[in-house]
Amino acid sequence: MTARIGVVTFPGSLDDRDTQRAxxxxxxxxxxxxxxxxxxxxxxxxxxxxxxxxxxxxRAGAISRFSPVMETVIEQxxxxxxxxxxxxxxxxxxxxxxxxxxxxxxxxxxxxxRDQKLRVENAETAWTVxxxxxxxIHIPLKNMDGRYVADEYTLDKLEAEGRVAFRYxxxxxxxxxxxxxxxxxxxxxxVGLMPHPEHATEPLIGTGRTDxxxxxxxxxxxxxxA
Amino acid sequence: xxxxxxxxxxxxxxxxxVELPWAELGLKKDEYERVVEILGRRPTGAxxxxxxxxxxxxxxxxxxxxxxxxxxxxxxxxxxxxVGIGENAGVVDVGQGYAVTFKVESHNHPSYVEPYQGAAxxxxxxxxxxxxxxxxxxxxxxxxxxxxxxxxxxKRVLPGVVAGIGGYGNCLGLPNIGGEVVxxxxxQGNPLVNAGAIxxxxxxDIHLAKASGAGNKVILYGARTGGDGIGGASILASExxxxxxxxxxxxVQVGDPFQEKLLIECxxxxxxxxLVVGIQDLGAAGLSCATSELASNGSGGMRVTLDDVPLRDxxxxxxxxxxxxxxxxxxxxxxxxxxxxxxxxxEKWDVIATVIGEVxxxxxxxxxxxxxxxxxxxxxxxxxxxxxxxxxxxxxDWQDALQADDANKLPRPATGEExxxxxxxxxxxxxxxxxxxxxxxxxxxxxxNTVLAQPEDSGMIRIDEETxxxxxxxxxxxxxxxxxxxxxxxxxxxxEAYRNVATTGAKPLAVSDCLNFxxxxxxxxxxxxxxxxxxxxxxxxxxxxxxxxxxxxLYNQTGExxxxxxxxxxxxxxxxxxARRTPVAFQEEGHLLYLLGDTREEFGGSAWSQxxxxxxxxxxxxVDLERERLLGEILISASRDGMIDSAHDLxxxxxxxxxxxxxxxxxxxARLVVPDGLDAFTFCFxxxxxxxxVAVPRSEEVRFNDMCGARGLPVTRIGVVDGESVELQGEFExxxxxxxxxxxxxxxxxxx
Numbered sequence: 002m003t004a005r006i007g008v009v010t011f012p013g014s015l016d017d018r019d020t021q022r023a024x025x026x027x028x029x030x031x032x033x034x035x036x037x038x039x040x041x042x043x044x045x046x047x048x049x050x051x052x053x054x055x056x057x058x059x060r061a062g063a064i065s066r067f068s069p070v071m072e073t074v075i076e077q078x079x080x081x082x083x084x085x086x087x088x089x090x091x092x093x094x095x096x097x098x099x100x101x102x103x104x105x106x107x108x109x110x111x112x113x114x115r116d117q118k119l120r121v122e123n124a125e126t127a128w129t130v131x132x133x134x135x136x137x138i139h140i141p142l143k144n145m146d147g148r149y150v151a152d153e154y155t156l157d158k159l160e161a162e163g164r165v166a167f168r169y170x171x172x173x174x175x176x177x178x179x180x181x182x183x184x185x186x187x188x189x190x191x192v193g194l195m196p197h198p199e200h201a202t203e204p205l206i207g208t209g210r211t212d213x214x215x216x217x218x219x220x221x222x223x224x225x226x227a
Numbered sequence: 228x229x230x231x232x233x234x235x236x237x238x239x240x241x242x243x244x245v246e247l248p249w250a251e252l253g254l255k256k257d258e259y260e261r262v263v264e265i266l267g268r269r270p271t272g273a274x275x276x277x278x279x280x281x282x283x284x285x286x287x288x289x290x291x292x293x294x295x296x297x298x299x300x301x302x303x304x305x306x307x308x309x310v311g312i313g314e315n316a317g318v319v320d321v322g323q324g325y326a327v328t329f330k331v332e333s334h335n336h337p338s339y340v341e342p343y344q345g346a347a348x349x350x351x352x353x354x355x356x357x358x359x360x361x362x363x364x365x366x367x368x369x370x371x372x373x374x375x376x377x378x379x380x381x382k383r384v385l386p387g388v389v390a391g392i393g394g395y396g397n398c399l400g401l402p403n404i405g406g407e408v409v410x411x412x413x414x415q416g417n418p419l420v421n422a423g424a425i426x427x428x429x430x431x432d433i434h435l436a437k438a439s440g441a442g443n444k445v446i447l448y449g450a451r452t453g454g455d456g457i458g459g460a461s462i463l464a465s466e467x468x469x470x471x472x473x474x475x476x477x478x479v480q481v482g483d484p485f486q487e488k489l490l491i492e493c494x495x496x497x498x499x500x501x502l503v504v505g506i507q508d509l510g511a512a513g514l515s516c517a518t519s520e521l522a523s524n525g526s527g528g529m530r531v532t533l534d535d536v537p538l539r540d541x542x543x544x545x546x547x548x549x550x551x552x553x554x555x556x557x558x559x560x561x562x563x564x565x566x567x568x569x570x571x572x573x574e575k576w577d578v579i580a581t582v583i584g585e586v587x588x589x590x591x592x593x594x595x596x597x598x599x600x601x602x603x604x605x606x607x608x609x610x611x612x613x614x615x616x617x618x619x620x621x622x623x624d625w626q627d628a629l630q631a632d633d634a635n636k637l638p639r640p641a642t643g644e645e646x647x648x649x650x651x652x653x654x655x656x657x658x659x660x661x662x663x664x665x666x667x668x669x670x671x672x673x674x675x676n677t678v679l680a681q682p683e684d685s686g687m688i689r690i691d692e693e694t695x696x697x698x699x700x701x702x703x704x705x706x707x708x709x710x711x712x713x714x715x716x717x718x719x720x721x722x723e724a725y726r727n728v729a730t731t732g733a734k735p736l737a738v739s740d741c742l743n744f745x746x747x748x749x750x751x752x753x754x755x756x757x758x759x760x761x762x763x764x765x766x767x768x769x770x771x772x773x774x775x776x777x778x779x780x781l782y783n784q785t786g787e788x789x790x791x792x793x794x795x796x797x798x799x800x801x802x803x804x805x806a807r808r809t810p811v812a813f814q815e816e817g818h819l820l821y822l823l824g825d826t827r828e829e830f831g832g833s834a835w836s837q838x839x840x841x842x843x844x845x846x847x848x849x850v851d852l853e854r855e856r857l858l859g860e861i862l863i864s865a866s867r868d869g870m871i872d873s874a875h876d877l878x879x880x881x882x883x884x885x886x887x888x889x890x891x892x893x894x895x896x897a898r899l900v901v902p903d904g905l906d907a908f909t910f911c912f913x914x915x916x917x918x919x920x921v922a923v924p925r926s927e928e929v930r931f932n933d934m935c936g937a938r939g940l941p942v943t944r945i946g947v948v949d950g951e952s953v954e955l956q957g958e959f960e961x962x963x964x965x966x967x968x969x970x971x972x973x974x975x976x977x978x979x
Contacts, residue, residue, distance in 0.1 A: 012577060013485050015400030019675035022692075051673075053398045056485025112393045112668045141672045143397070200672040205806055206689065207672045 004224035006217075007034040007044035009074070011065045015052035016087065016199060023199035024048070027217030029224075036068040045224045046083035046127070047074055049090025051143075051197055061104060061146045062092030071097060083127040083190045083220055088144055091183065091193030100184055100193050101159070102151030107144070108176030116208045117142035117196050118170040119182050123163050126189040127223045131215035137170055138212035140196035147175035147195040149182075159184055167194050234272040235599035243269050252279035258614055265608050273594060273601040276546040277609050280512035281519060284781055287613035290747035291779045294757050297764035298774040305773045307736045310433060315356040315508065316426075317775020318433055319737045321801040325690055326430050327698050328360040331370070331423035331741040331797045333780035337479045338420035342387025347395035347482040349422040351554050354399060354487065355508035358494050359557065361434035362426025365674060366688050367396050369406035369422055370702045370741070370795045374415030376657035376977050381410070384418050385665075386978060392422070393668040398484035399491065402677045403669035404686025406702055410657045413706065416785035421741040421778075421795050425700055427690050432498060437505040438525035438560045441588035445521070445529060446566070447514075448573050448580035449490045449556040453539035456480035456513070456552025486555040486578075493576035494557060502569045505560040515549045515609070517558040518584075519592055522606035525560075528591045529606070531584030545596040560586060620753035630711060632844025634830040639908050646907060647959030649839055651969050653912070654887050656838040659880045660973035661891075678805045682888065684727040684876050689805045697805035701727035701798055704743075705879065706791030707832040708847035713755040714762035717794045718850045721766045722916050723878050724798035729859030730876045730919055732809045732866030733800030738767050740777035740796050745789020747781045755792035756781075763794060769852045772798065809866045809874045813893030813922055813948045818872065820897060820946045822882065823858055823935070824918030828909050834879040835912040854917040861940050862919060870927040870934070877918040882945075883911040883953075885920050887966055890953050896963055899946035900956045907958045910945075922948055 006024045008031055010017045021031035032044050036054075041047065055064040065071065071093070078084045078099050086094035094100045107113060116139050121132040132138070151159070156179055159165050167183035175195070183194025198213030200206075232238065239245075249259040252275065262270050262278045270278060284290060298312060309326055310318035316330035334349025350367060357364045369392050374381045396403055401424070438445065456479065497503055505525065507517045514536070522529040533545050543551070561569050566582065573580035587593075592609070594602035640646040653659055662682065671680040678697055679687035685701035703723040709716025721738065728735045740763060745752040767774055783790045802808060830836050831845030865871040873893065875885040890896050901910045923931050935942040954960040 013398070013488055015398075015488075015673050016675075019673070022675055052400065053485060053488075056398065056483065058485070111390070112397055112670075114397075114667050114670050114672070143670045143672060145394075145397075197672065200675060203675070205678055205808075206675060207677055 004029045004045045004221050005032050006220065007032045007041055007047045009034045009036060009047065009049055009070055011036045011054035011068060013052050013054040013056055014050050016050040016197060020048050020050045020199045023202045023217050026202050027214060027221055029217065029221045034070055036070050039069045039073050041073050041077065046220050049084065049086040049093050051088035051090060054089055061089060062096040065093045066096040075099060078191050081188065081190050085128050085216065086193035087197055087199065088195055091195055092146065094191060094193040099191050100186060101155050102149055104146045105148040105150055106146050107148055112145045113174050114143040115174060117174060119167045119196060120170050122168055123166045123185060126166060126185045126192050128192045128216050128219050129166060130223060131219040139201065139208065139210050140198055140213050141200040141207055142174055142196040144195055147177065149177040151178065162187065166192055233597060233599045233601065235601055236271055236603045239271045240268045245269065247272065247275050249275060249279065253283055254279050258282060261614065266604065271601050272546050273549055274604060276550045277515040277519065277602065280515050280550055281609045282613040286512050286516060288779055289614045290616050290618050290781060291756065292615050293617055294760045297760055301764040301768040302773045303768050303771045305771060308773050308775065312774065312776050315359040315436055317737065317739065318360060319775060319799060321696065321698055323691060323694060323696050324429055325696065326428050326433060327425060327799065328357055328362045329423065329425040329700065329739055329797065329799050330356055330776050331421055331702065331739050331795060332778040333741050333743060334420045334422060335417060335743065335780050335783055338388055339384065339418055341479040342384045343391035344479055344481050346388040346391030346420050348480045348554050349420055350392055350395045351482045351487050352510045353422045353424040354401065355510065355557065357424045357426035358491055359434065359436060359506050359508045360426060361432040361498055362428040363495055364401055364424055364426045364491065365676065366404045366425045366686060367401045367423065368404060368686060368700060368702055370704065371406065372409045372411065372414045372419035372793065374418065375412040376410040378415060380415065382978060388420055389665050389668050395482055395484045397670040399488050400673045402671050402673050402680065404671060404677060404680040404688065405700055406681065408662045408665055411706060411791065413791045417783040417790050419743045419793060423702060423797050425688065425698065434498065434503060434506050436507040436520055436524055438521035438529055438586045439527065440504060440562065441527050441586055443504055443560050443562050443586040444566050444582045445531060445584040445586065446559045446561055446569060446580055447536060447556065447583045448559065448578055450483065450486050450553055451537045451539040451579065452548055452551050453553045454543060454547060454551065457547050457550045480552045480554050482554045489576045489578050490555055490557060493573055493578045496572050497569055500568065502561055502565045503559050504562060507558050509556040509558060511552060513549065513551045513553065519606045519609040521558065521560060522592045523610040525586065528587040528589035529584055530587050531594045533594055533596045535581055535583045537579050537581055545601055618747050618753045619750045620757050621750040622754050623751035629844055630846055634833060634836040634842055634845040635828050637830065637836060637840050637842060643958035646911065647961060650883050650911060651961065653834060653838050653880055654884060654966060655969035655973050657973055657977065659834055659884055661971045662974060663971060664974045664978060678808055679731055679810065683811050684730040685733065687731055687733065687802065687805060687808055695804035695806055697802045699728045699731050699733035699800040699802060702795055703727065704793050704795035705832065706793040707837065707843055709759060709792040709794060710843065711832050711845065711847045713758035713792050715847050715850055716792065717759040717762035718766040719847060719916060720794050720796040721763055722850055722852065722855045723876065724796045725770060725772065725855055725859060726876045726919065728798045728800035729862045730809065730874045732807050732863055733802040734863055735772055735798045735800045735859065737799050738772045738774045738796060740774060740794060741780065742777065743780045743783055743790065743793040743795065745784035749789065752789050759792055759794045763796065766852055770856060807867050809871060811875045811889050811892055812873055813889050813895040814872045816895055816949055818922040818924050818948045819928055819944060820948065821921050821923055822918065822943045822945045823861065823921060823940060824854065825915060825941055826905055826909060826913050826918065827915045829913050829915045833912065833914045848914050848916045851917055857938060857940055858917055858919060861935060861938060864934065865921065865931060870931045871921040871923055873922040875920050877920065879914060881912040881914050882920060887953055887970065890963060891967055891970060895948050896950040896952045897946055898949050898954045898956065902943045902945055907955060
């Protein structure tokens with residue numbers, strides 16, 4: 002038996018098909034979910050992919066958060082359904098208050114696309130068990146609104162609880178507070194990050210690295226052994 | 228609100244003496260008289276609007292047509308060509324049942340007026356051309372040219388253009404994999420913003436812009452029609468900028484990439500269900516173009532009710548609706564029984580879709596407004612039978628003096644120290660410097676199929692995950708060469724793009740072009756144009772790569788000063804397995820460096836002559852297309868058989884520029900030796916064509932040399948990949964650190 006992992010397509014999602022490919026490469030079965038459909042079709046986990054859902058109108062992720070599918074995702078995430086938000090997906094997760102804080106425009110005011118070095122700070126979440134804590138990985142980053150912000154209290158709390166899942170190393174590409182690239186909820190089932198692990202899953206393609214594949218093997222391991 | 232009575236066809240026939248503003252709409256007197264002659268009466272306002280936009284230079288190619296014919300007449304026999312010139316974009320067979328469509332277009336004038344929106348809508352337009360052929364767009368490329376790098380206005384135009392391309396393309400989910408950025412004072416008031424796109428489909432999915440089958444419905448879908456871009460085609464693209472006239476800002480369109488992304492997905496879904504008989508995107512000249520071209524290419528006529536067009540601004544007149552260049556709109560012809568399903572798909576994607584007319588069994592394009600017939604024309608007269616000009620052309624009187632001003636006679640560096648300084652100056656010059664500041668604002672990774680992206684010699688995309696089949700594209704153009712000799716300059720652009728594709732291991736198949744020139748009303752410019760086309764058509768014939776389509780942009784001049792003639796050539800290639808691709812970066816220490824091809828003293832139009840002497844004169848490098856073909860075959864074979872593990876084409880900046888780029892990208896240095904028969908200066912800076920530098924693993928040395936020897940390609944060992952510096956024995960040594968700073972700091976410093 003393998004795991005069925007849903008990938009939601011919102012209007013303006015861009016990396017939905019790439020994420021499905023990454024799931025397939027990891028050995029799981031990708032399931033396409035549609036934003037207007039509340040039904041998650043019995044998937045075992047959900048990925049909210051990158052893109053510019055609803056054109057980033059109002060604020061990145063602000064409209065998608067109210068789409069029918071998110072009602073179910075929010076409800077089930079609270080009950081333990083593993084959810085990964087990549088880039089725009091991370092923005093949607095913060096808008097949906099499944100993760101604290103929010104994203105502002107990059108401090109240099111430009112879109113940035115680069116091969117980004119990260120440190121895995123928490124290798125115990127549903128999406129990171131195939132990494133070692135402290136491991137340094139390279140994952141492509143590409144966004145306009147990637148500057149993670151939260152109030153000092155929240156940041157301290159995240160740090161104290163080990164909920165900073167990924168941190169930028171050597172270069173902070175967008176001005177994120179405390180170099181935060183990704184975080185997790187308390188239970189470790191909901192994870193969001195700005196870089197794109199689905200774009201680092203095949204040699205030759207993109208940067209040619211496969212440092213992102215463990216995201217998808219982690220969840221498979223978690224689901225299949227659970 | 229009261230309006231003047233509707234100018235119907237009936238009204239026009241009854242009031243022959245009414246004065247119409249044909250001159251304001253960009254028509255010449257004899258062109259207006261021709262319209263009257265075609266119709267047998269004065270045109271209605273709506274008809275005048277249609278003729279004026281469709282007969283503009285931008286839409287009708289009236290000055291260029293007589294020359295462009297050569298692309299067809301001299302087209303080489305090619306089994307790969309599935310759809311040629313005349314459709315929205317050409318289509319090429321790449322094997323395994325796949326077809327690829329690609330095209331380059333200009334959005335030069337709007338991008339100068341409003342850099343962000345001008346560049347953004349340029350991307351939007353070319354992508355709709357690709358969708359209209361039935362293909363999923365898979366990548367974009369952007370050949371750009373700006374004024375002097377240190378000119379204050381470049382700081383206004385460049386960041387806006389780059390942000391616009393990124394803002395639109397990134398939002399569509401299209402990887403940006405190639406292009407160029409060139410600075411030259413000649414583009415100061417006329418930046419060139421060319422945009423290219425590639426799409427992939429199965430052979431059976433090819434669609435054409437054709438309205439056939441009486442009773443079939445004409446569906447307009449996508450964005451509502453607004454007042455933006457009205458007259459854009461006729462006024463903006465076809466007239467020289469002049470300070471004395473009022474601002475043309477309102478004539479630039481505004482783009483919404485989110486709407487376009489929905490349009491892509493919705494169109495592809497409709498194609499998948501085989502719901503579409505014919506399709507056309509709405510670009511320049513909007514509905515005027517889409518209705519007249521669909522009808523003209525089809526078998527019957529068309530009747531359109533303009534009242535049904537969804538509007539963003541309810542006060543628009545019918546003339547304005549016909550001329551509006553509002554973005555993100557397409558027009559499909561659908562059989563009546565499939566209309567419901569088509570509309571359902573549009574609704575699924577939240578795309579507005581409206582039946583605005585139908586195909587008739589007549590031969591007229593009839594358009595109605597408020598019950599009155601305001602257009603009644605033979606569609607061909609609007610779409611295809613526009614004026615054709617045999618513009619006078621003459622070799623300019625300054626050409627001889629320019630060519631006599633020989634760059635080979637310029638003072639050369641006398642010592643190794645001077646040579647070193649000039650190398651450093653060259654790699655730091657704006658044209659040779661790293662463009663990372665620009666390309667990092669584009670998404671290269673989306674879709675997860677990008678094998679190579681800039682600064683590689685060509686961009687490469689995997690199109691089949693199972694077999695590894697891929698396509699490569701390179702765009703090149705050197706206005707300095709073309710100014711010295713437009714015929715040779717166009718061939719050099721072709722040769723370079725061809726070489727760039729082959730260098731990455733792909734086989735060149737077909738060509739698209741974007742021909743950027745000054746005013747066709749100047750005989751000197753017209754001569755440059757005619758020569759460039761003759762050169763390109765001859766070159767494509769010799770290389771066996773047909774021109775599949777392209778774009779002409781004229782009137783790129785400010786006052787009397789035209790830009791350098793700038794033919795930009797895109798070459799598309801195919802590679803059986805992307806795993807065999809060859810990158811630019813040095814991969815491993817100890818690999819041997821070989822120079823392929825002949826190096827001559829050729830400095831006319833060179834980067835060295837520009838950077839060190841601010842000079843443009845003499846003759847451009849010689850072109851030998853048979854040599855280019857041989858070099859290409861060697862590079863492709865060597866890549867397929869694993870004989871080389873990096874390769875870089877030599878072009879502007881010469882060998883030293885190429886070696887420095889390979890070294891910096893690979894993080895590995897090189898030790899070089901000047902080969903017998905060459906001096907250090909010529910070795911470093913010559914821009915002789917038909918050359919590449921390759922790195923060969925020692926285990927492959929014999930096999931590689933044997934292959935070159937057997938095929939008769941000159942091959943010279945010039946050094947080895949080694950160390951933390953680029954060293955030319957007995958001349959100079961430059962550390963990678965020093966080179967990196969010089970190469971990477973220039974552009975950010977200029978644009979800060």
